[in-house]
Amino acid sequence: MITKRNFLKAGALAAAFSLSATAVFADALADITAAGKIRVAVPQDFPPFGSVGADMKPQGYDIDMANLIGEKLGVEVELVPVTSANRIPYLQTNKVDIVISSMGKNAERDAVIDFSDAYAPFYNGVFAPADVAISGAEDLSGKVVGVTRGSIEDLELTEVAPEDATLKRYEDNNGTISAFLSGQVEAIATGNVVAAAIIERNPPKRPEMKFLVKNSPCYIGFNEGEPELMAKLNEIIAAAKADGELNAISQQWLGLDLPAEL
Amino acid sequence: MNYQFNFEWIGTYWPVFLAGIWMTTKLIAVGGVVGIAVGTFCAWARSLGPKWLGIIVAVYVELIRNTPFLIQLFFIFFGLPALGLRLTEVQAAMLAMVINLGAYSAEIIRAGIEATPKGQFEAGASLAMSPIQTFRHIVLVPALQKIWPALASQVVIVMLGSAVVSQIAVEDLTFAANFTQSRTFRAFEAYFVSTAIYLGLAILLRFILIQIGHSIFATKRRASR
Amino acid sequence: MSQIGFWDILTNLIFATGWTVLLSIISFIGGGILGLILLFARIGKRKWLQHVVKVYTEVFQGTPLLMQLFLAFFGLGLMGINVSPFLAASVALILWTAAFLVEIWRGCVTAIPKGQWEASASLGMTYVEQMRHIILPQALKLSVPPTVGFSVQVVKGTALTSIIGFVEVTKAGTVLANATFQPFTVYGLVALIYFALCYPLSLSARKLERKLNAAH
Numbered sequence: 001m002i003t004k005r006n007f008l009k010a011g012a013l014a015a016a017f018s019l020s021a022t023a024v025f026a027d028a029l030a031d032i033t034a035a036g037k038i039r040v041a042v043p044q045d046f047p048p049f050g051s052v053g054a055d056m057k058p059q060g061y062d063i064d065m066a067n068l069i070g071e072k073l074g075v076e077v078e079l080v081p082v083t084s085a086n087r088i089p090y091l092q093t094n095k096v097d098i099v100i101s102s103m104g105k106n107a108e109r110d111a112v113i114d115f116s117d118a119y120a121p122f123y124n125g126v127f128a129p130a131d132v133a134i135s136g137a138e139d140l141s142g143k144v145v146g147v148t149r150g151s152i153e154d155l156e157l158t159e160v161a162p163e164d165a166t167l168k169r170y171e172d173n174n175g176t177i178s179a180f181l182s183g184q185v186e187a188i189a190t191g192n193v194v195a196a197a198i199i200e201r202n203p204p205k206r207p208e209m210k211f212l213v214k215n216s217p218c219y220i221g222f223n224e225g226e227p228e229l230m231a232k233l234n235e236i237i238a239a240a241k242a243d244g245e246l247n248a249i250s251q252q253w254l255g256l257d258l259p260a261e262l
Numbered sequence: 263m264n265y266q267f268n269f270e271w272i273g274t275y276w277p278v279f280l281a282g283i284w285m286t287t288k289l290i291a292v293g294g295v296v297g298i299a300v301g302t303f304c305a306w307a308r309s310l311g312p313k314w315l316g317i318i319v320a321v322y323v324e325l326i327r328n329t330p331f332l333i334q335l336f337f338i339f340f341g342l343p344a345l346g347l348r349l350t351e352v353q354a355a356m357l358a359m360v361i362n363l364g365a366y367s368a369e370i371i372r373a374g375i376e377a378t379p380k381g382q383f384e385a386g387a388s389l390a391m392s393p394i395q396t397f398r399h400i401v402l403v404p405a406l407q408k409i410w411p412a413l414a415s416q417v418v419i420v421m422l423g424s425a426v427v428s429q430i431a432v433e434d435l436t437f438a439a440n441f442t443q444s445r446t447f448r449a450f451e452a453y454f455v456s457t458a459i460y461l462g463l464a465i466l467l468r469f470i471l472i473q474i475g476h477s478i479f480a481t482k483r484r485a486s487r
Numbered sequence: 488m489s490q491i492g493f494w495d496i497l498t499n500l501i502f503a504t505g506w507t508v509l510l511s512i513i514s515f516i517g518g519g520i521l522g523l524i525l526l527f528a529r530i531g532k533r534k535w536l537q538h539v540v541k542v543y544t545e546v547f548q549g550t551p552l553l554m555q556l557f558l559a560f561f562g563l564g565l566m567g568i569n570v571s572p573f574l575a576a577s578v579a580l581i582l583w584t585a586a587f588l589v590e591i592w593r594g595c596v597t598a599i600p601k602g603q604w605e606a607s608a609s610l611g612m613t614y615v616e617q618m619r620h621i622i623l624p625q626a627l628k629l630s631v632p633p634t635v636g637f638s639v640q641v642v643k644g645t646a647l648t649s650i651i652g653f654v655e656v657t658k659a660g661t662v663l664a665n666a667t668f669q670p671f672t673v674y675g676l677v678a679l680i681y682f683a684l685c686y687p688l689s690l691s692a693r694k695l696e697r698k699l700n701a702a703h
Contacts, residue, residue, distance in 0.1 A: 045662065045665060052662055056502075056662075085443075094569055095571070108445065150445075154444070170429075171440070175429065178670055179430075181668055184348065201666075201668065324682075324686065328682045330657065333677050333678050334678070422550065422551040423551070426650070436554070450562050456554060457551075460554060461549045
């Protein structure tokens with residue numbers, strides 16, 4: 001009996017080790033090619049980068065970018081919807097191969113994952129209706145500001161907002177936007193293009209840019225120690241910038257040409 | 263996967279967890295006391311109150327018991343402002359917990375009341391007690407004593423259910439885990455720690471409730487002798 | 488961006504309800520099977536097995552379902568098992584459901600009067616025979632109403648899987664509330680859908696209980 005149990009235990013351990021072994025020595029790019037499929041984390045609550053239409057299908061800048069990557073790699077694309085808060089754990093726990101989720105770069109993230117070159121422009125700001133007087137971080141004093149937990153805006157505002165400003169951190173952008181539109185917070189910190197997409201849908205409250213928090217372009221994220229994958233992704237991004245494909249995506253979703261600094 | 267467990271972040275983030283525990287405690291203290299009060303009133307209305315009130319209460323109880331707490335919370339926080347009722351996230355969470363526990367405890371307490379023999383009412387009347395006195399001393403106290411363990415379990419269930427209030431940005435114990443993991447990317451460890459704390463809170467809360475039950479009903483029994 | 492009307496909201500919600508129903512059924516059946524296995528361990532003769540099941544139920548009933556979902560979702564991933572939100576949700580809900588069902592059913596078994604055990608033992612029945620012919624058939628009858636009643640909790644429990652990113656009716660609701668700017672309508676509809684799923688279950692649990700009480 002005891003030997004049998006130990007045997008089972010040993011078997012389970014062996015299985016665990018063999019799994020870890022494959023994960024450690026794997027080359028993500030080779031795995032993707034072999035599987036004929038790339039799993040991409042995309043937002044579904046973050047127009048115009050990723051949202052759903054009337055048919056509940058994802059659409060947006062990040063989705064087009066994911067499809068572009070898949071096409072250039074010659075593999076099928078599996079879109080996995082994520083939120084700002086859980087996209088890095090998704091990557092770490094190998095639920096996705098890459099993250100294309102309007103993700104900005106910062107030191108904390110850089111410590112745990114790797115980034116490609118930038119593929120989209122993004123400006124974070126604080127937004128509020130016209131009648132709310134805010135012109136800089138110090139004006140947030142006494143105000144209630146909604147942010148999406150774990151986003152660049154959250155991390156930046158936590159640093160610069162005055163002591164008596166209240167940050168309300170929502171699980172995902174749905175929560176942040178709903179809180180703003182239902183009047184639960186006076187202002188939100190989000191991307192310029194996100195605010196523009198809200199205004200386009202004629203909301204009860206119009207979020208206007210009050211000040212810029214950070215110029216924070218979007219990068220593709222992937223696990224550390226994948227030089228082949230990084231080189232391939234950067235090659236695809238550079239080619240798409242050169243031949244105007246990326247500019248076309250930018251025109252379609254942001255209504256702007258790609259800025260020169262990208 | 264060569265994942266190394268790492269709990270070093272506790273050194274930096276423990277105040278967030280402490281604040282989260284305090285918020286969860288406050289929520290269940292208010293939700294528990296007011297919720298049971300609402301439940302007692304509803305139990306009275308359904309078993310002994312006027313018929314029209316009984317019907318309203320029955321609809322309330324069924325609506326709440328047959329919909330998820332998360333949806334009740336979203337409806338109160340995001341939906342009600344459309345009707346001009348705007349609550350802060352903590353108020354909304356407390357209201358949702360009171361409404362939820364109120365509906366469940368109403369059914370539990372009603373079961374206790376209906377198990378009270380009819381003769382007790384008559385006995386109360388023959389002692390020249392008013393209907394309210396009869397209800398309080400002869401019906402409610404023995405009923406509560408009978409169902410106290412079930413009520414205690416329900417309060418613990420509502421406390422555990424309150425984990426979702428972080429979805430409307432209440433900074434409770436679950437928020438502490440979410441906040442920490444969004445900064446440290448130590449998702450599993452953060453949730454593991456908060457789960458262990460919840461287990462401790464649940465055991466402690468149950469213990470306290472049972473002690474409260476002992477002290478209330480022990481003194482009542484002595485006084486009635 | 489396309490405009491989303493009332494009928495779009497409703498049809499999308501009803502489509503997503505299919506996932507809620509599927510997940511509920513998987514959790515309930517899976518939890519029932521696991522619960523039955525645990526029940527035999529819990530009421531069996533081996534002391535250490537009884538303790539294991541006791542700790543199991545204490546942990547799963549004493550921690551939030553939301554935490555169990557998070558741990559299943561991120562924990563299984565760390566163990567090298569690649570899990571989708573659907574799989575993680577199913578695993579967590581099955582474990583959670585089993586913890587409650589085993590306690591409900593144990594209550595039904597212990598509710599059988601001691602005299603029945605003694606009488607059947609005096610007839611020379613073995614433990615297994617006693618269980619099979621005397622105790623379990625009666626316990627089964629007792630267990631139907633609370634089991635049906637608990638299925639309501641399972642359906643409602645699936646709402647939490649929206650938080651780990653599984654797109655069932657609650658998640659569809661949050662996405663649609665944001666896309667339409669009508670949270671009152673959307674969450675109202677979602678609540679009605681859950682009510683339509685749960686109320687018949689609650690009602691039949693109550694009817695079954697009344698029938699059982701009348702029979703005794």
